[in-house]
Amino acid sequence: NHWGYGKENGPSVWHKNYPVAQGNRQSPIDIIPQQASHDSSLGPIVLNYDQCTSINIANNGHSVVVEFDDSDDRSVIQGGPLDNPYRLKQFHFHWGGKGCHGSEHTVAGISYASELHLVHWNAVKYKTFGEAAAAPDGLAVLGIFLDTGDDHRWLHMITDVLYMVKFKGSVTDFKGFNPKCLLPSSLHYWTYLGSLTTPPLHESVTWIVLKEPIIVSEKQLGKFRMLQFTGEEEDQRLRMENNFRPPQPLKGRKVRSSN
Ligand SMILES: C[C@@H](NC(=O)c1ccc(Cl)c(S(N)(=O)=O)c1)c1ccccc1O
Numbered sequence: 001n002h003w004g005y006g007k008e009n010g011p012s013v014w015h016k017n018y019p020v021a022q023g024n025r026q027s028p029i030d031i032i033p034q035q036a037s038h039d040s041s042l043g044p045i046v047l048n049y050d051q052c053t054s055i056n057i058a059n060n061g062h063s064v065v066v067e068f069d070d071s072d073d074r075s076v077i078q079g080g081p082l083d084n085p086y087r088l089k090q091f092h093f094h095w096g097g098k099g100c101h102g103s104e105h106t107v108a109g110i111s112y113a114s115e116l117h118l119v120h121w122n123a124v125k126y127k128t129f130g131e132a133a134a135a136p137d138g139l140a141v142l143g144i145f146l147d148t149g150d151d152h153r154w155l156h157m158i159t160d161v162l163y164m165v166k167f168k169g170s171v172t173d174f175k176g177f178n179p180k181c182l183l184p185s186s187l188h189y190w191t192y193l194g195s196l197t198t199p200p201l202h203e204s205v206t207w208i209v210l211k212e213p214i215i216v217s218e219k220q221l222g223k224f225r226m227l228q229f230t231g232e233e234e235d236q237r238l239r240m241e242n243n244f245r246p247p248q249p250l251k252g253r254k255v256r257s258s259n
């Protein structure tokens with residue numbers, strides 16, 4: 001049976017089909033700020049998203065994903081721990097159930113309500129996203145925590161269309177969205193070498209996790225929870241929530257902190 005986030009197919013059994021789940025650089029992790037080493041050689045993160053071209057928004061049965069045209073270096077992340085620019089491919093979210101937590105990374109044991117992942121790939125060294133996703137320096141993911149409070153002034157652009165991708169396998173046009181509007185004011189970050197947090201769990205990700213969360217309302221988060229893991233034709237109606245992997249062993253890795 002296909003992997004998921006349920007009792008029978010969830011994170012605790014992914015290792016059966018994906019043995020790398022028990023590898024030495026798995027994600028997410030619990031980030032302990034006091035144990036992160038401050039590295040003054042770590043420059044700032046630079047995001048060039050202004051020419052970015054979102055294409056569509058889809059329900060892939062695991063999360064809601066906004067895909068981008070990555071046929072050129074239109075929208076890239078660079079700087080920080082990265083040796084070259086990485087191209088934006090997609091972004092998606094992980095979230096919890098009613099009121100409970102749903103981030104993947106935790107900070108000194110504390111989890112947030114949700115976590116946004118902006119997935120980029122090393123198009124300088126690799127020809128395709130798939131090839132990069134299997135290479136140790138192939139991907140760079142910008143992780144942004146979502147905390148609850150007031151409405152986020154731009155997140156409604158996404159939550160307003162979620163009803164159109166309620167069921168697994170649904171997709172709808174979603175053009176002209178610039179994810180720069182989802183960034184917090186500070187780009188201070190923690191960085192470490194890790195993996196995809198979903199199968200196939202390749203150990204190919206340079207993680208860049210922003211310290212400052214963005215604030216979204218419980219109402220906006222609730223709209224994510226009306227999505228379904230299941231397809232329209234399936235008789236089982238499984239509400240899409242708690243689609244997060246818990247923190248994995250650090251296995252001696254160093255977490256570095258920008259200033
Ligand atoms: C759920 C979705 N996963 C990704 O697309 C994904 C890709 C790269 C990264 Cl780096 C991450 S993550 N969470 O580490 O940022 C997630 C998925 C996985 C497998 C098959 C279909 C499918 O849709």
Ligand SMILES: [Zn+2]
Pocket residue numbers: 092093094117197
């Ligand atoms: Zn993710």
